[in-house]
């Protein structure tokens with residue numbers, strides 16, 4: 001099957017599985033797993049932070065970070081479209097007693113500075129205490145403008161706020177902008193990075209930050225049930241991904257551009273945006289369900305909605321994109 005639904009659908013390669021088989025392990029709840037330690041140190045070093053912490057998922061990594069920054073009754077400023085706010089079951093509020101202050105994202109994914117400034121609450125017992133600004137990079141596939149990130153973080157600092165980056169796809173942002181990942185993570189106090197998206201590992205996220213913040217997140221990871229034992233088998237996949245699957249993200253980005261160009265050539269389709277490994281496009285509403293079924297019969301998995309997202313990844317080739325485009329054309333020509 002050609003699966004364009006998400007970059008989470010990648011399967012571990014033979015090389016990755018071999019690395020997992022060879023992994024040296026120990027009980028990581030006791031801090032005994034040498035492969036987990038190596039992953040945490042490697043990711044922290046590349047991100048320019050003191051420490052790293054391995055999590056089973058990006059959702060848990062983000063939540064533990066928010067809980068490390070904010071106490072009960074504190075507030076974090078976040079985008080309406082941000083994963084931590086919209087797609088994580090409201091975990092910050094539900095499990096962290098942290099009040100979200102969502103703001104409308106601008107078209108480029110940023111949160112306008114004047115809106116951030118206006119949302120920061122004065123110190124007053126009537127208000128939740130505004131503690132944290134959380135951004136996301138990439139967001140909807142888009143790389144946040146670096147000058148914007150600098151300004152937003154500076155604004156947060158001026159008001160005494162900490163900063164967190166949901167960097168689930170920060171390696172896509174780094175490759176797309178030709179910057180070392182450390183340049184994109186440097187402004188933030190904490191950054192969560194996913195290995196189970198375009199990097200192709202089956203599981204895993206690493207949170208990086210200062211030793212003190214990571215120690216706090218470590219306690220919350222245990223509370224949230226994220227303490228894993230011989231997790232080196234998983235960390236080995238992430239280390240393999242760092243070594244083999246970062247530079248090749250450029251191929252996914254080129255394939256997404258190729259996919260967008262193909263769809264743009266079809267009269268019934270409107271391409272809304274393409275950035276890094278994502279393409280958003282609009283189809284006639286009445287065609288969505290039949291087109292999704294048509295594609296599935298031809299071995300292509302999509303999630304065809306009025307505004308559909310197509311995601312490229314290491315299990316999708318240039319030829320697969322051509323097959324997909326030909327199938328969409330075939331549907332409209334039938």
Ligand SMILES: *Cc1c(COP(=O)(O)O)cnc(C)c1O
Nearest residue numbers: 057058059060083136166168194
């Ligand atoms: C996927 C994703 C997460 C969460 O990661 P999971 O491992 O699926 O829990 C967080 N943030 C963003 C931007 C993501 O795309």
